[in-house]
Amino acid sequence: MSALFSAQAxxxxxRTLDDLVPFLVVLAAGFLVGAWGQSAKMPVAVLAGILLxxxxxxxxxxENSSGPAQDVTP
Numbered sequence: 001m002s003a004l005f006s007a008q009a010x011x012x013x014x015r016t017l018d019d020l021v022p023f024l025v026v027l028a029a030g031f032l033v034g035a036w037g038q039s040a041k042m043p044v045a046v047l048a049g050i051l052l053x054x055x056x057x058x059x060x061x062x063e064n065s066s067g068p069a070q071d072v073t074p
Contacts, residue, residue, distance in 0.1 A: 026056035
């Protein structure tokens with residue numbers, strides 16, 4: 001249930017779905033690299049995965065720091 005709420009919150013914070021896709025790709029790549037590093041017992045790969053995840057989160061926060069787009073009616 002909380003994952004659904006998180007997805008709704010991300011969609012609410014982003015201006016369009018196209019704005020969200022690059023961050024989700026980097027986030028997924030971070031999880032894949034981290035999981036691969038964990039299974040291969042390579043701490044450097046795990047660290048790289050964690051850094052990719054943090055990069056995706058930081059990029060999303062900086063891109064959407066002004067909040068959701070406001071509807072302006074004349």
